[in-house]
Amino acid sequence: MVPALSAVWRARVALWRRWPAVRALDAVAAALSLAPALSVTAVEHTGGPRAVLLWLLSIPLAVLVVHHLTLRLTRHGPGRLKWTLSALAAVCYLPVLVVGPSWAASAGLLAACALSALPWRRSVPVVLSIVALDLALSTVVFQQSPTVTAYGTLQVLLTSAVLAALAWTVSITIELNQLRAELVSTAVLRERLRMSRDLHDLLGRGLAAIVLKTELARRYHERGYDAETVDELDQIATVAVQCGDDLRALVTGYRNLSLESEIDVGLELLEEAGIDCHVRVDAHAVPDHVRDTLAWVVREGVTNVLKHSQATTCRLTAEHVGSRVVVTVHNDGVTALDDIPADGAASPANGGPGPRTGNGLRGLHERVAASGGEVSTTTGPDGTWTLMVSMPVTDDPALTEEVSA
Template identity: 40%
Template sequence: MQGLRRMTVLSLTLGLVLAWVGPLSTLGDPDGQSRLSLLAVGVPGLLVFSVLYVRILQAAVAGTGARGEIAASAVVGVILLLTQDGHPWSWGLLGPAWASGAVLLMGRSAAITTTAAAIAVSLLLTSPGVDPGPGFTDMFLSPHREGVLPVLGAYLGVSATAPWANRLQLRFWQVVRAAEEGKEAQARLAVTEERLRFSRDLHDLVGHSLSAIAVKSEVAAKLSGVDAARAAGEMDEVRILARQTLKEIRTAVRGYRTVDLAAELRAMTAVLEAGGIRCTLQMPRDQVPEGAATLLAWVVREGTTNVLRHSSATECRTVMTVRDGSVVLTMTNDGVEGVEGVEGRGGTGLIGLSERVAAIGGTVTAGPGGPGEFRLRATVPLGGG
């Protein structure tokens, strides 16, 4: 995502190209006074305009506001248009350049109005009849060769197109960012739903038993001074209930920690494909023992979470093989950017998983695979778990 973010900001600098190429074409003007004005006022003004423009782009990509920068850059642009003599194809490009950034933080109607106003101001403050001189404008239409109207027509076409090309590029970035946020939300939702399920199960299992223990303990306390035998009987029942509750809790936790490998693989495929990631599975014919399968299911779950939350993958391949008394599960995806490793920053999930697998004599490795790939591999003894 960071790479795409930088590319988006770079692609939105079309306005800066317009802002600089047009005015710099006047360097070929033989009028020394015009050249002096460009170097003394124009270039410093363009530098200030560029800094403000870049800040507008960064705000647009980040989804924040930049009203101050938009207003300040508009003032700088008007000052430059008032102080510099130019043709629409030179300083007149400054208005469309400003609009290319400003419209990124506006709605459609406001963007149309802003683009039209920027073009109108640029035309009012420049003279279509002034010869811009040789250089950049020779690639377009010289007013002395073709007349004013063709020059204005071409100018209006470029000026109206540039801001909307930028809006289209920004819209593409917003769609990609929304898709990434959706994948992260899916992963968080899956974790939350699992926690809610376990909390419901735990409440249903022990809520009644703990209430009964509390009531019987109160009865035993009241009877202890008047009927010791009955009080002892009540406490015996409390002891039995406590043991039964402890057994139920252990059973619940054991069931929670036992994850079905086949179900986890189905869930992985459904979630990743819903996020636009193509999945391929290659499974062995022989059935994997329950203990090893449970550990591998946790590997699949952790690998799926990493793909969803920490990569820009478009494909994920999962291969499981049985050899030399062990089962090897390999998950490979083509989105290595930002994926946490066992020894990488913050990789607590994979670290905990590797410790659990190591406890039964297995191994977990995570890191680069082939070019542009990230690979998670777990080796679990068939008798493990």
């Protein structure tokens, strides 16, 4: 029992140091715990050693009241609660038999502690029992008048209700502050995840393009094509500058991709890699609120084709199907893609081992899921690989146009 109470009080001290509301509640509870002794000395005119004993008895009364009012905030459970409440009941009622009904004002403190420390279904019967016991002492033992009895009962009810409500308010305030701190921590964590995901998405294709153009520049140089070599080096510089611009935009939080731009740039990169590319886009199918997400789909799909396949053809489509826009990136290369099984369809059709799990499509899956969309990937038995993203949109007529490289 002693170690359990010691742990509870260590938690209480931590609350007391951290939260001013707990200190205020403790001050109110300690002040009210002096009321019985003050009532006895003022009404009964008790003095001498008897009065000193009563004031000393107010110390354990205050300690027990403070302990029970904030017991739930310690998060150590109600261990040994029946013993501590029994001790509080003894401090509240045993002096009544010696000094008279003036000490009965402590019954309101006992009721408040029962309301604060016990569950609702258990606290109500305890409070009713305290009120009944107070009525019995007043009418049967001390034979007080109905007016005095009614006043004493009202005092018990008001004291318990006000003090328990104050303890409940302090508890709710602390829990709300703790919840707000947890929400801030969660927001910070989500922002870190978003930054890491966006950083991967932004730099992944740029680095793949730099590698591709560096290889082209090396081959041009070996064959003595100086003009083409210089042109490729200029394009490498341009891609590096664009990566820097994207990175700065990411840091400042004002980055918006253009779906049309991503399609054009992706088409150019695939052509330079010697990949025959076909693009089929419903020009009016993509509303503004999903264009940014679908631009990331195009970027990640093209990046994976460049980095992880030996494709000779690639097909990119964006179609309006019912109330959804479906974007598909399909290539015929033998892949080892940076894949994530978004919906269970990411395993090869021939039952072999699936592609390895990586960050690119995982981040894409998170981004699309946040907008209510779905991501699926499929590896065909002939070495084809398909990335399909479906986004919910409103149903608008679309005009489809075919673009072939």
